[in-house]
Amino acid sequence: MPIFEQLAPEMGLTVDSVRGMFSYRDQYSEVVYRELITFAHDEMPGIHPTDGIKTPLLGVFTKGADDPVDKFSYTGYVSTQYKFIGNDIVNQTIRDAITKAGTPIVTENTLFYNSYTRMRNEILVRNSHNIREAGNIIPVMIVENSYNGTKKASVAFGLAIEGEKVRNRLIFKFRLGEMSQVHIRSSKTNVNAAIQHYMEVFTNDIVDMVRLSFEKKLTEDSLFEILGFIEKIGKKKHDEISQYLSEISPVLQAGQAPQLPSCWDMFLAIAMYSTMETNLNTKRMLENAAESCLVIPERMANVLANLENMKQQE
Numbered sequence: 001m002p003i004f005e006q007l008a009p010e011m012g013l014t015v016d017s018v019r020g021m022f023s024y025r026d027q028y029s030e031v032v033y034r035e036l037i038t039f040a041h042d043e044m045p046g047i048h049p050t051d052g053i054k055t056p057l058l059g060v061f062t063k064g065a066d067d068p069v070d071k072f073s074y075t076g077y078v079s080t081q082y083k084f085i086g087n088d089i090v091n092q093t094i095r096d097a098i099t100k101a102g103t104p105i106v107t108e109n110t111l112f113y114n115s116y117t118r119m120r121n122e123i124l125v126r127n128s129h130n131i132r133e134a135g136n137i138i139p140v141m142i143v144e145n146s147y148n149g150t151k152k153a154s155v156a157f158g159l160a161i162e163g164e165k166v167r168n169r170l171i172f173k174f175r176l177g178e179m180s181q182v183h184i185r186s187s188k189t190n191v192n193a194a195i196q197h198y199m200e201v202f203t204n205d206i207v208d209m210v211r212l213s214f215e216k217k218l219t220e221d222s223l224f225e226i227l228g229f230i231e232k233i234g235k236k237k238h239d240e241i242s243q244y245l246s247e248i249s250p251v252l253q254a255g256q257a258p259q260l261p262s263c264w265d266m267f268l269a270i271a272m273y274s275t276m277e278t279n280l281n282t283k284r285m286l287e288n289a290a291e292s293c294l295v296i297p298e299r300m301a302n303v304l305a306n307l308e309n310m311k312q313q314e
Contacts, residue, residue, distance in 0.1 A: 004058070004080040011084040022058070026088035029065055029116040031147045033058040033084075036077060056080050060148050062116040073115045076148045087119045090145050090153040094123065097191045098141060101199055103127050106138070109171070113280065117148040122171050124160050127199060129207055133214040134264065135163020139202045141195065142173045151280075152180040155191070157198050157304070159206070165248050165268055172271045174304065175288055197303050205300040212295035213264040223260060226289060230270070233285055237273065244269040267293040 004022070008015050013022040013033070020035035036057045058080060061072040091108075098105055109122040121143040128138040138160040145153040156178040161170040179194065218226075231238035248268055249261040261269075267290050274286035296304075 004082075008084075012086045012089055013084060020054075022084075024084070024086045025065065026086055027065055028087050028110060028119065029112070030063050030072075031116070032061040032072065033078070033082075034061065035059075058082065060117065062147060064116060075115045075117045078149045082149055084147070085145060085153045087121075087145050090155075091121050091123075091143050093191065094141055094143050094155050094195075097195045098123065098125055100192045101196045103139075103199055113278075114148075114150075118144070118146045118151055118280070120144050122158070122160075125199075127202060131207055131210050134210045135161060135166065137161055137206055137210065139199065139206075140171055140173075141198075142171070154178055154180045161268075161271075165265075166272065170268070170271055170275060172274075172290065173287055175284075175291055197306075201300045201303045205297045208297045209294060209300060210264060212297065213267060213293070214262050216263045216295050217260045218263060218266055218293075220260065223266070226266060226270075226293065229289060230286075233282060237282075237286075241269050241273045244272055263293045263295055267291075 005015060005017065008022045013024050015022055020037075022033040024031050036055045036059050038053045038055065039051055056079060057077045059077050060075045062075050063071045063073065095105065104126045106124045106126050108124070111120045111122075112118065113120070123141045123143065125139050125141065128136055130136050140158040140160050142156045142158045143154070144151055144156075156173045156175075158171060158173040161172070179191065227238060227242065230241055245261055245265060249259075249265045270286055270290035270293065274283055274290060277283040277286060
């Protein structure tokens with residue numbers, strides 16, 4: 001505990017040594033880490049030698065910023081080796097990097113899971129393209145963080161898609177190029193440069209990615225392979241994604257000549273379903289499946305692969 005207590009102020013936590021509490025609050029939520037100490041159960045009165053012993057664990061308590069003072073929820077525990085980063089701290093790091101890249105921020109969409117223990121912030125930036133086959137395509141920086149150790153603070157690149165085939169707005173995150181906590185805080189990786197590269201790739205290559213993916217038709221084998229993988233995740237997911245695909249690809253409607261959907265249509269069908277998935281592990285698998293459908297231009301693939309290599313070298 002002494003090490004965690006010493007590092008807490010540097011991590012942005014307020015320290016209450018008397019009560020063994022470490023807290024952080026921003027415009028989104030509030031979190032308190034508190035020492036876990038053994039105690040006697042109410043049904044087993046009496047003092048035992050193991051009562052009152054401090055453990056190397058911290059209980060995690062969270063609540064929304066606008067919730068009443070007594071609305072904290074116990075959401076698990078972390079080790080005293082846990083490295084904390086506040087949600088606004090990591091979000092501001094990325095905002096600053098986007099601003100330095102010279103691209104204005106249009107809006108942010110902040111989502112929370114599991115009683116404020118996990119955050120996803122989608123930062124849309126003003127550098128869009130309108131593509132006839134797909135609609136309006138907007139670059140997005142997707143920031144994620146957790147207060148219970150289930151996810152490192154990270155930033156990934158993504159797309160927001162607005163078009164006739166998409167219900168409302170679809171936001172998709174690329175798996176390649178994601179930078180985790182150590183990269184955001186380390187001097188070895190320049191987040192500003194990474195975001196600058198992404199904006200350059202978006203300007204030059206996103207249109208080609210959509211066009212190539214729209215023009216390339218899936219083979220029968222690849223269609224069955226993708227749908228077979230989704231069915232292993234869940235039969236209901238397979239059926240609903242197949243329904244989305246039928247709505248997106250009119251050629252699959254009854255009474256028309258059978259044709260295979262494009263890679264872009266398959267990507268949209270999976271990505272649309274993944275946006276509604278609440279299980280984070282399943283959501284990640286669906287995002288990976290959707291990304292595998294895209295035809296990535298060589299230069300864009302090289303930039304994302306270089307970011308992935310930078311991550312592996314840390």
